[in-house]
Amino acid sequence: MPAPRFEIHHHASGSQARAGTLALKHGTVRTPAFVPLATRGSVKTLEPRDVQALGYEMVLGNTFHLFLSPGPDLVASFGGLHEFMRWPAPIITDSGGFQVFSMGHGSVADEIKGRSRSGKGGGNESSGAILGIDEEGVRFRSYIDGSLYFMSPETSMSVQARLNSDIALAFDECTPFHVTRSYTAASTERTHRWLARCLAWHQTNAPPDQLVYGIVQGGVEPDLRAESAQTVAASAAGGVAIGGSLGQDKPQMHEVVGWSTRELDRHAAHKPRHLLGIGDIDDLIIGVGLGIDTFDCAMPTRLARHGVAVVPDPENRWRVDLAKARFKASQEPIMEGCPCPACSAGFTRGYLHYCARSGETTGPRLLTIHNLAYVSRLMADLRAAIASDTLAARSHQLLSGHMPRP
């Protein structure tokens, strides 16, 4: 079991992008990388062998959901989350902060990361409720059975220790967008105090070779973001995640990410960086240029379950909704020229339309495979472009609608 080690092999000239390898206790992840969601202990519709065959080297498990069910003690009794879900490669676990605060901030949850994160924090939590937030932590009611829970920085780290993830995220308050500057400032300060508690707990209790990432908050305030990035950079955290409100639209989101990563370039260039809950195709391309090493997002898997395929069409957000009536009789492939297993097998848009409308579960599986294959090729393409120092030109092509290389 090697100690965690992040190595940057290439820097792209003219951008902050870097390509490297993140060696973790369950294996090595080539970066920049996308991390599919295994929120509740499975990448929905897929087996672990499928996820690996698509080229993925890490998945993300959700501390909040796994805390409530099946519970950390049960998972630990199986030897940890890897053994429980039979995923042999690295796992990053969310801290649970986003989901806990989504309950409290109510419908604001959708806006924190734009619609791309609504599938993680919305819907299912609606019957849960936050009962109190103070310096110690958060009391809330389970959305599953109404029972009472308390989550503090120490609780979150302890759950993540029981899950035995390769990367644990510090417990933070995910500050929403529509709050005052002073709320954001106070919330960010608390996130920093919670980081210190997470690291203190982790120092004495952590499982061997588990990395902790601190989380940069600070809303859309440049000085708060910079201060937060400096705080995390200066801490003992082995990596940095960027979270919280990233603005009201994509240009602002990219700006906020850029403030954070420029500060990290100055103070912690050697620490790996994760961008939380972001993963539209353009966000991935631009995020790589801003120096992000790993991304997680519900987009490819959640869209698949609603009949939406990822395609190289920037005008339509790289999406085509095959559940729409106009695809009923379409004999076109899901995506012309696509080498993924679903497209190679000849499945048509018409068949996927039918599956989406009739609820046949083979459809979501086929689209999950297609969408994850697209994103996997995109990330490999971007890694190759960084290595050959052609990222600027290649990013421009990909943003214009070129297909990722097979």
Place this chain on the structure above:
Amino acid sequence: MPAPRFEIHHHASGSQARAGTLALKHGTVRTPAFVPLATRGSVKTLEPRDVQALGYEMVLGNTFHLFLSPGPDLVASFGGLHEFMRWPAPIITDSGGFQVFSMGHGSVADEIKGRSRSGKGGGNESSGAILGIDEEGVRFRSYIDGSLYFMSPETSMSVQARLNSDIALAFDECTPFHVTRSYTAASTERTHRWLARCLAWHQTNAPPDQLVYGIVQGGVEPDLRAESAQTVAASAAGGVAIGGSLGQDKPQMHEVVGWSTRELDRHAAHKPRHLLGIGDIDDLIIGVGLGIDTFDCAMPTRLARHGVAVVPDPENRWRVDLAKARFKASQEPIMEGCPCPACSAGFTRGYLHYCARSGETTGPRLLTIHNLAYVSRLMADLRAAIASDTLAARSHQLLSGHMPRP
């Protein structure tokens, strides 16, 4: 495209069992064989390549469901059901009779084949309704959108021609159990008249090399079963299916099947035989001994979606319900010594319990693979036993709880 041809290579001494090959226009099926359900155009949770990898050479599509959605014209516009669902091997299509009459006979549907068929005729059709049955055919209301439909023998054959299945089943009335002898006799006579109409339609309109199976009805009356078997045997139908009420318990069901196959041995030994909707493990073993060549049943796939695994446990009907609370912390494999991909990957009963309770869709997929793998190995084991003329001893072992050979 070879003409359909059924060859019997081995007869087991001391039983009616036979092993052979059924060459159809999309490929050859080794018999006796189990035929997984692709009711609405997919084997739920699986891709066609998965079904083939499990050793299956034919699937069953449902004329009633595909008639209503997406409709035969749409499927035909794709080139037929094989092309639509991307299944390259043989397909048998149900006639739709069972589903249409299930609406009329209401809750009696469950009893026709015992609980093993309830998934095909029950539940979903509850909002549909039968509006009239006469000599011409059946008028009914769609369970999907309430619109009106008419199905006659000619309609069923025409839909199956549009689907371009390898084997079409004649349109029959699936007689329920709790009816009088005179109802059963009259119903069986009508099924015979409908067979003549199906064959007449087929003779002039059928797609090339589509086989038609006539259906033996006759309820639990020995003389009606014998007469029905003789009628189908004497007809131009290329194969024979055994349908309708097979009795109130398993011993009676096996007796009724035996009456039918003994009559077929006398009058149409060379025609392939399909037993409709039967597929519990003991029924497959006993059915092979009674001279059945192919079986379809919802059992392995439907049970999987409810968290039930097939295991070599005759005392519990070869089933273990992993959704039960006692499996919450179980680190046991789904089935000790099982070579299937789900068991080989180390998934535990506890994980499958969690998936069944939490709705994670990877769970039904893993159990579908396990259950279909079990049945596939069972059928291969029975074929090998017939070829080596050891069927009696091997059937006894398998019925006592021996595992099928890998």
